[in-house]
Amino acid sequence: MIVKVDSLGKVDKNFNIKIEDFVSLNLRPLLTYVFFDSLSSDIPSRYKRLNPNQTESYTNKDLQNLDALETYYHVLNIVGKRMRDYPDATIKITGCNSNIGEERNNKDLSRDRAVNVRDYLRDVWGIEGTRMPIDSRNLPLKATRDDEPGGSEENRRVEITSTDWRITExxxxxxTLRIISDYDLRFITETKSAVGIKDWKVNASFDGNELVNFKGSGNPKKELDWELNDKTPYYPRTAGNIFYSIQVTDSLGQTLESPKNRLPIEQLTIDRKRLERIQDKEFEYYSLILFDFGKHELHSEHRKVLDFIKERATEKSQIYVRGYTDAMGDDDVNKRLSERRAKSVADRLKLKNAIVEGIGEDMLLYSNDTPEGRFYCRTVQIIIETPVED
Structure with a gap:
C-alpha cells in the first residue's frame, strides 16, 4: 500500500497524484556564440543544422517547450531565419581562438571558423555574403581568463554580432508548463515467511520507466518513504497510473511478487480548468542576457528586457528574482556574485513584492561540461506567477 503523508505526519490513504497544466510565457536569451573543439574549424554536431528545403517550414514554434540551452543549439537557424525575415539587417562574424598551445596566434584557424559559420548561413539560409562580413582575431574582445578551468575552451568561438536588435533579441x-506537486509518499509493507526472508525489492514505475526502487536483505522495513516531485527521474507528465509491487525471495530461494497495485494520476488541463472554472494562474519566465564572467553590471540588453517585464507584473503577481553563476571559481565568491546580480535586477524592476535571492553555484541550471552550459548559468531568472481572473 502507498499512503500520502503531510507535513504534520498525518496519513491519507485515499488520494490521487495531480499534474496541472499552465500557460507559460518563456523568454530566454540568445547567446550568439558558436564554440569549437581544439584546433578544429568544423561546426560541432550539437548545433542543430538544416538543409535548404527544411528552412522553408522553420518557425518559432520549433522552439516551443525548449529550455534556454536547448534553444541555444538552434542559434544558427534562429539567426538565419531572422536575417531572412529582415533583409535590411547585417551581422558581423568574428572568429577567435584560445591563443594558447597550438592555437597561439593562429588567426587562420579563427578565420576558418568564421568562414564555416558564414557559409552555413549563406548556403542553407540564402543570406548574401555581403551582409555578413567576417573578421578574425586571437582572443575574443571579452575573453575568459585561461587560468580558469575551461577558460580556453570558452575562447575558441565565433561571435555573431549585429547593431540590429531584431537579430539578437x-x-x-x-x-505549456506541466507541474507535478511535491508528494511525500510512504510504502507500507507486510511480509511473512515460515522459512525467513533472504532479500526483498519494492518497485514503482510509470509508463515502463522506473520511478523508485528499494531493496535490501532480511525483513523489509514496515515503512519506506519516497519523495515524488519534478526532480524524480521520469516523473509522470500525463494522466495514467503508477504501478507498484513488492518482491521477496525466501531462504530457500523461492521468489514471490505481489499483484501490481496502481496509484492513479489525474491531469488538470488548461481546457478542463476553464470549463470547470477551476482557479488558475499563469507563469512567465524571463532569463536575462548572460552576464560576463565574474560581472554583475546590467547592459542595455538587460535593461530592455527589464523594462518589458515591469509592464507585465500586476499587484497580485508573485515575483521571484534569482541570481545564478557557473561552477568556475570560489563557492563563496559565486554566492555573493549571484546576490549582486539578483539585486541589480531587483533595483531596476523596483517591485515591492519581489523575493530576491542569490543561488550561486548551489544549483547549476545546466551542465558545466560545455562552455555554453557555463555561459547560460551566468544569469538572473525572473519568475512571475499571476492569478487568472475570470
Whole structure:
C-alpha cells in the first residue's frame, strides 16, 4: 500500500497524484556564440543544422517547450531565419581562438571558423555574403581568463554580432508548463515467511520507466518513504497510473511478487480548468542576457528586457528574482556574485513584492561540461506567477 503523508505526519490513504497544466510565457536569451573543439574549424554536431528545403517550414514554434540551452543549439537557424525575415539587417562574424598551445596566434584557424559559420548561413539560409562580413582575431574582445578551468575552451568561438536588435533579441514562446506537486509518499509493507526472508525489492514505475526502487536483505522495513516531485527521474507528465509491487525471495530461494497495485494520476488541463472554472494562474519566465564572467553590471540588453517585464507584473503577481553563476571559481565568491546580480535586477524592476535571492553555484541550471552550459548559468531568472481572473 502507498499512503500520502503531510507535513504534520498525518496519513491519507485515499488520494490521487495531480499534474496541472499552465500557460507559460518563456523568454530566454540568445547567446550568439558558436564554440569549437581544439584546433578544429568544423561546426560541432550539437548545433542543430538544416538543409535548404527544411528552412522553408522553420518557425518559432520549433522552439516551443525548449529550455534556454536547448534553444541555444538552434542559434544558427534562429539567426538565419531572422536575417531572412529582415533583409535590411547585417551581422558581423568574428572568429577567435584560445591563443594558447597550438592555437597561439593562429588567426587562420579563427578565420576558418568564421568562414564555416558564414557559409552555413549563406548556403542553407540564402543570406548574401555581403551582409555578413567576417573578421578574425586571437582572443575574443571579452575573453575568459585561461587560468580558469575551461577558460580556453570558452575562447575558441565565433561571435555573431549585429547593431540590429531584431537579430539578437531573446527568444519568446508561449509554452505549456506541466507541474507535478511535491508528494511525500510512504510504502507500507507486510511480509511473512515460515522459512525467513533472504532479500526483498519494492518497485514503482510509470509508463515502463522506473520511478523508485528499494531493496535490501532480511525483513523489509514496515515503512519506506519516497519523495515524488519534478526532480524524480521520469516523473509522470500525463494522466495514467503508477504501478507498484513488492518482491521477496525466501531462504530457500523461492521468489514471490505481489499483484501490481496502481496509484492513479489525474491531469488538470488548461481546457478542463476553464470549463470547470477551476482557479488558475499563469507563469512567465524571463532569463536575462548572460552576464560576463565574474560581472554583475546590467547592459542595455538587460535593461530592455527589464523594462518589458515591469509592464507585465500586476499587484497580485508573485515575483521571484534569482541570481545564478557557473561552477568556475570560489563557492563563496559565486554566492555573493549571484546576490549582486539578483539585486541589480531587483533595483531596476523596483517591485515591492519581489523575493530576491542569490543561488550561486548551489544549483547549476545546466551542465558545466560545455562552455555554453557555463555561459547560460551566468544569469538572473525572473519568475512571475499571476492569478487568472475570470
Amino acid at each position: 531573446p527568444v519568446v514562446t508561449i509554452d
